[in-house]
Amino acid sequence: MPDSRTAVPAVTTIRLVYLARLREAFGRSDEDLALMASTPSVGVVLALLRARGGVWADELAPGRAVRVAVNHTVAAPDAALRNGDEMALLPPVTGG
Amino acid sequence: MPDSRTAVPAVTTIRLVYLARLREAFGRSDEDLALMASTPSVGVVLALLRARGGVWADELAPGRAVRVAVNHTVAAPDAALRNGDEMALLPPVTGG
């Protein structure tokens, strides 16, 4: 059993969900992502995804109208992420 | 046959209609009225009705919220009346 004073690096695993146009652009509806960052946030994940380049960098470029929801609630870039959170990327909505 | 140059005094007969509270106050729903005035108008008829005194004077006192319609269209006091016109007295409406 690990001693708390010699903790292994914290791993935060979140589930990413891609909706509508983003689901089609990324070719997947969801994926799990393991984060090593000490204080994982929405902004950190967005930066990681942009770093994948190509369509990821295009669709998530700053200024693109993409909203983020964490556990079904709209969240700002500085929102913290906890293990097991569901972070969804939403294009502008067009229901109703 | 009367010669137009020696015309008999013009008689204008109108139908008066009383609605809702006014119908109950006046104890009648309608009546015919023969007017001798040379230029009969809504205002002339209102004055004639007020001159009856009692509930007529009360209900039609200047400042009371009574609307007049002539032939189903709201009319101002200076609106002219022609033979056969229907002039209705309407309390403030409360439908819908």
Place this chain on the structure above:
Amino acid sequence: MPVRVQTADFDAGHEVSGLRGADARVGAVATFIGTVRDMNDASPVSAMTLEHYPGMTEKALTDIVEEARGRFSIIEALVIHRVGELRPTDQIVLVAVTSAHRGDAFDACRFIMDILKTRAPVWKKEATPAGSRWVDARITDDAAELRWKADTTPGKPD
């Protein structure tokens, strides 16, 4: 006919379906139903009688619908106003409007109701424990009409 005055009840769902028809230009349907409450001005109401001025009511409602057509981009509009004896929870009035977009449907539906409230020659007499009474016109109804008045010319009060 986009306007009906009747003693019979109406089936709002059926009326709205008929108004929409199979018209695929319609993207928005706004509907209002007025119903009899069992309380008014702090008195219990057990029943009400709606009296109207036959002929003028139909004309006034038709004019209001035409005015709404002139102000808003609407496809169809329907007004049904009941008269006679009504009881709490009974339906009194239906206004339904179809349009391409929701703004026009909402605006026109509300416009028709607001103007109807101040111009349709209809009067309510309520049965209360203290006897029957003619309902007083609401100040708020005049205020609601005024909101639309900037660019219209409703009949002037005498």
Place this chain on the structure above:
Amino acid sequence: MPVRVQTADFDAGHEVSGLRGADARVGAVATFIGTVRDMNDASPVSAMTLEHYPGMTEKALTDIVEEARGRFSIIEALVIHRVGELRPTDQIVLVAVTSAHRGDAFDACRFIMDILKTRAPVWKKEATPAGSRWVDARITDDAAELRWKADTTPGKPD
């Protein structure tokens, strides 16, 4: 439940009757139905698919209804949003609100629709002669939401 997301069609008349129930406090019922048009942005539309984010849609709609309850004096409210494959003239969304007086019913119904349009995680993909396309968010929808913003705090865009 005042909020439902479903593929099945709905019977607006039946839903509104159920919402009113036998509640004699209700004096006003405002209803909005959104329907599929056969034309959008100058292209014919033969069908559309509505995709949503299960779980969040229900939560967003429930939050919007709660916000309406906080802002307006309403008795009951119902929102039904369909998802899946729809064709022109099909019903998409129903918003129905009951209240004592018409101002609150109209305001709350419109508020719910305006906010739903900008916050419910639902997306339309249209089938047109040029192929299928995701519908662009309307500037007018953002403007409609802004009308209500003075005293509310909707989720910020990222």
